[in-house]
Amino acid sequence: MQKIGPCLWFDGKAEEAMHFYTSIFKNSKIGTVTRYGEAGPGAKGSVMTAAFEIEGQEFVALNGGPMYKFSPAISFIVHCKTQEEVDGFWAKLLEGGAPQQCGWLTDKFGVSWQIVPTVLPEMLRDKDPEKARRVMQAMLKMVKLDIKALKQAYERG
Numbered sequence: 001m002q003k004i005g006p007c008l009w010f011d012g013k014a015e016e017a018m019h020f021y022t023s024i025f026k027n028s029k030i031g032t033v034t035r036y037g038e039a040g041p042g043a044k045g046s047v048m049t050a051a052f053e054i055e056g057q058e059f060v061a062l063n064g065g066p067m068y069k070f071s072p073a074i075s076f077i078v079h080c081k082t083q084e085e086v087d088g089f090w091a092k093l094l095e096g097g098a099p100q101q102c103g104w105l106t107d108k109f110g111v112s113w114q115i116v117p118t119v120l121p122e123m124l125r126d127k128d129p130e131k132a133r134r135v136m137q138a139m140l141k142m143v144k145l146d147i148k149a150l151k152q153a154y155e156r157g
Contacts, residue, residue: 001058002057005057005060006057006060007059007060007061007062008059008061008062008111009064009068009070010061010062010063010064010109011064011065011066012063013063013109014047014048014049014050014062014063015033015047015050015061017050017061017109017111018030018033018050018051018052018059018061020108020109021052021054021059022052022054023092024092024093025055027054027055028052028053028054029052029053030050031051031053031058032049032051033047033049033050033051034047034048034049034051035047035048041065042063046063047063048062048063049061049062049063069110070111070112072100072104072106072112074112075113075114076111076112076113077113077114078093078113078115078116079116079118080115080116080117081118082147083117083146083147083148086115086117086144086145087144089113090105090115090144093105093107093113093115094107095107095108099143099144100112100143101140101143102114102140102143102145103116103139103143103144103145115144115145116145117145117150119147119150120135120139120150123135123151123154124136126154131154134154134156135150137153138150138152138153
């Protein structure tokens with residue numbers, strides 16, 4: 001068990017979310033589902049928590065009720081080596097969700113994700129501030145990030 005891990009608050013969809021996320025990431029596994037008992041506060045037998053792991057990161061999904069919602073103030077970054085990876089994660093996580101700017105999306109549960117090519121931070125940290133500026137300008141115009149277009153902006157000198 002990890003010392004620190006995220007707990008995601010859902011309104012009755014914790015188990016569905018666990019299955020959704022573990023179906024998207026190859027290196028994932030479903031953990032324990034805990035159900036509410038006589039003491040509640042949820043209905044007896046309904047899912048209280050659903051534990052799962054994605055890429056070595058442990059998560060707990062909690063059915064806590066309707067009082068809290070997700071916001072983009074917390075997001076999960078998916079580092080992608082290829083455009084094929086970017087496109088695949090983007091399409092799957094976007095099902096039922098909404099695209100945002102600069103590689104961000106909100107999935108069908110309201111959780112925010114950043115689908116980021118690994119080459120992007122490398123280009124943004126370049127010692128040549130003009131190259132980094134061009135990459136940033138290109139990225140700011142994108143919704144889903146395009147590695148080829150980012151590299152073109154970087155190399156255009």
